[in-house]
Amino acid sequence: MAKKSTKKEKSMEETLWDSANKLRGSVEPSEYKHVVLGLIFLKFASDKFETRREELIAEGQDKFLEMKEFYNMKNVFFLPEHSRWSYIMQQAKQDDIALKIDTALHTIEKNNPALKGALPDNYFSRLGLDKSKLGALLDTINNIDTQKDKDQDIVGRVYEYFLSKFAIAEGKGKGEFYTPKTIVNLIAEMIEPYKGIIYDPACGSGGMFVQSMKFIEAHHGNTKEISIYGQEYTNTTYKLAKMNLAIRGISGNLGEKAANTFADDQHKDLKADYIMANPPFNQKDWRAENELLDDPRWRGYDVPPKSNANYGWILNIVSKLSENGVAGFLLANGALSGGGEEYKIRKTLIENNLVEAIVILPRSMFYTTDISVTLWILNKNKTHHIKTVGDQERVYRDREDEVLFMDLRQIGEPFEKKYIQFSEQHIQEVALTYHNWQQLDNEYENIPEYCASVTKEDIAKKDYSLVPSKYIEFVNRDENIDFDTKMASLQTEMSELLKAETQSKADLLNVFKELGFEIEL
Template identity: 45%
Template sequence: MARPKKQANGTAANIGYEAELWQMADALRGSMDAAEYKHVALGLLFLKYISDAFEEKHAQLESERSQGADPEDPDEYRALNIFWVPPEARWSHLKAQAKQPTIGQLVDDAMAGIERDNPALKGVLPKEYARPALDKQRLGQLIDLISNIRVGDAESRAKDVLGRVYEYFLSQFASAEGKKGGEFYTPRCVVRLLVEMIEPYKGRVYDPCCGSSGMFVQSVEFIRAHANGNGNSGNAKADISIYGQESNYTTWRLAKMNLAIRGIDGQIAHGDTFHNDRFPDLKADFILANPPFNISDWGGDRLRDDKRWQYGVPPTGNANFAWVQHMIYHLAPKGVAGFILGNISLTSETGGEDTIRKGIVDANLVDCIVTLPDRLFYSTPIPAGIWILRRGRDFDREVNKPNREILFIDASRLGKSVTRTHRELTDDDLERIACTYRNWQKCSDAYLDVEGFCRRVELEEVIANGYNLLPAAYVNQGHLRATGGPQLHDVIHSNFRNETSQSLDRVTDLNKAFEESLKMAEAELRILEQEIEFKSMFLGDILIRSDERLGNAEEPEVLTCTESGGLIFQRERFAKRVATEDASDYKIVRMGDIVYNPYLLWKGSIDQCWIAEIGITSPAYEVLRVRPEFDATIVGQLVTSPEMIRRYDGISFGTVQRRRRAPVEKFLELEVNVPVGASLSAISALLDCAQDSQFACRSAERAIKSFVKRICEKLR
């Protein structure tokens, strides 16, 4: 897609270091794959984090020497939950040695020294920087780059910059690790909402898929923030016991680091939650979780008779309701669970999921359902919602609490866009949702049903409506119910309806953004005409040959070049799949990439991808990625222009026209004029918005066609 855009500071989606983060990735790209270099960089970031905190306190103690302070006394730091950093591990020392060939060993020694002097980190820090496969020159470049990023001083700690850096890395590299919609960091606004709703003040707090421990961190922050006036006396750590499990070893290490840097004690186990439950007898007072959506390879075929499946055996092809029942199994008699699932789980009828959902509703466990806005999560576009399950609801009648109702909240239209692909709930949004739930919970007069936003619904109505748990089916006036006519329920209440509505909303939002971009360009028109210059450059200085392969990741749309239509979905060209069954060697194509076919000498043999966020194409094609300092739209229009097509034909060789070949090496040697200048940003913003609008319109068209087709199929 077009080049990265800067966002306002202070949001969870942006930390102001996008360019540096990408440089970090590029600095190690030549020596290892994405899964490895991500963790190498995160290990260095953590080291920088604790060094920043240490250096800040060290400077303060240095200024207080006359008062008896000793900046080299480890106890001065440990008393404040700041890690003691021995001299050989301090960032200033590593930065000074970054250019030395021994830098890998120095980093390993630094990690070992920190573990030696801080038992809480024993066995947690990575110590693999001296291995021969890691290019030491690139490692030194990475250290230099990280030196410009502050992640451990007081201000950065307050903003959880380390957590946000982790979130950013996961979002960029998840596809390379095959974790589509799987393992990812939960945005802070979503974690805050979960915590504010279930209020984990006291007791056992459990997360069966804890990731980087964000749920626990936010729970402790919640208690500390509410310590005065809630009977906690400010004693946050003594009131909750933390239990978590994480299957990914490197993520588990980050979880341990994340708690350690905040001085939070917790039992964080490593292992597969389904097949090696490390807390089999735990009955938790609170469960907070964001399990990976729609995981198919969870080994369900080996757990068909598991005692946790109280309401039905989950399908082997989707772990959603395995996670739900695992959490129910671990709830205490009056425990409450808040977790996130893809919205399809609210209405799905495949693999017996409807039977499981029916059992959970009939058991009177469902307290509240909240549908969230789209684009909240960095690594998946899947629409998601919050489930609140509560044991003991049948006994709430004695304490004047709603015991045969479910509260439905549709928050899908809340939040604000912070980038083209990311949205965030504001503080006002969080307060509105949490207060609505709490007021309903307390049977307060402050609670009122609000058309289009929230409604309290009797259990009998939900049962009559086919156990559909989608809030939109209840909060809107004249909400739909199951009827005896055509079986439209699974379409009207399905994810197709939700996707169609959201795609049309996206077009409306982009229309406003496009008008704003036009006004900005108009305001700077004179400057644009005077300051934009053209620079002669080789295409090889503008485009990078990408060899990113699909590997074992989930297969996206297959893209192919056509004679006159350029890049299209393969399914639109052929009635059946013509590609090989094994697509692991296919090349990844991302939005804004240029696909170049050296064997097709016609217009469609060069085209830019604006039809999909991500796709794959034949290994025979070349994928060219626009360098971030250039505008992808401008470059794409340039290389696909009629003039360039003629030049492309001129570099080809061969005797038969349809078998001629134009090597990509020759193509990248072509010289072109490229517009440059700082004032180009207004035009780039306008073009970015135009491309976003084009993509949104195509997505809306496909969603509407699919929705209409499925409705009409039911009426035949």
């Protein structure tokens, strides 16, 4: 009897990644991702173009085959002949194939204003990719049938998978263009960006926008009732975001160019209904000593310290919220309890009833850092009101003087060996807890080691700290121990132990030296 194979069959995304990764050679992941994702886009755009072209032929509209208007009207990019995937594959073994690909991408961008600034610019020629390796990569991507199952968003899946793999490959300090999908899903399920304007001031490769659209589709909403605005500082990442939106047919305003959100705000007068963001953590020297002191975004608050941009991001977000706006964004945990100007700004935010929820996430969720981070939810309208999401009408209770604290550090499942992610069930359970706390007719109760609803008065008694462990009950911990104080004590003890170890090594080396032996420890 033949032994049944238990080997898991690789997904299309995994097979493509394995194949493409073998071809990378000496090219850095930060460069290579633009090569691979540019080709995936080119294949996708060509497949859509050919499908529309066949439709025109079937309708007897042959005379309009080379008129871009008859493609754009169906949300299809027009591709001149030498920009089509079929032409590229015909030329795949030629010595100048890299130049032909660069020319194709440049021509597509030139013929489609919506793609302005979106596509890789001379990457293929500049990187000097091995001709045979590039040909093999083209053969690999040629196997993707992007039109096979439109409901499954095949090219979107591939793009998302490659973005995550590149973020992992680039590692600590470099993969900031990508926020792990399950964290973005959690933010979307909690703040429910259903209708109106969505803004992301540090949009990376555009993941927040993509998941917002998926949230709307999952709840049978109309994606045409959403407007997208974003900004991104790094030019190559700005291109990734524009390409990511284009692949999914999402129209968005990412500003005229890649630009610094603080120094060159591309959406100065914007008021957004939903803000979703994962800005860079703990940016130092984000402004000069005398810069942005009178910026209107800080009006009513202290000027954020130049030593750390965290509160600059918070106040930029606050300034962009509409009258009933809600924001969900990520920051390093240090922002929960900083002193100086940060303390004053945090106190004012709490007194102004803007802080709705503080959610601690597990460690090792990010590809760029293993620290635990915080999801902040700010809400311009925490008072009693009615909100419609999909076919649900919700009556919200007055939570103006309360903040919900949640600790998710015991939640999550391992993935890619060393990372943690949320399952769909985790996301739904956390979102349900939050929505039950918000709504008038739903039951909510504090749960030890998980969640606590805390009054503004009690937060004031803790000197406006937003560290969840100060408020959530921990049944296995001495309640008289202050977590921050204990951690500071442990750091001091560890420092002293390391000093003692260094001294012991020095003493031991001296003993051997006196005995006439030279050794290294």
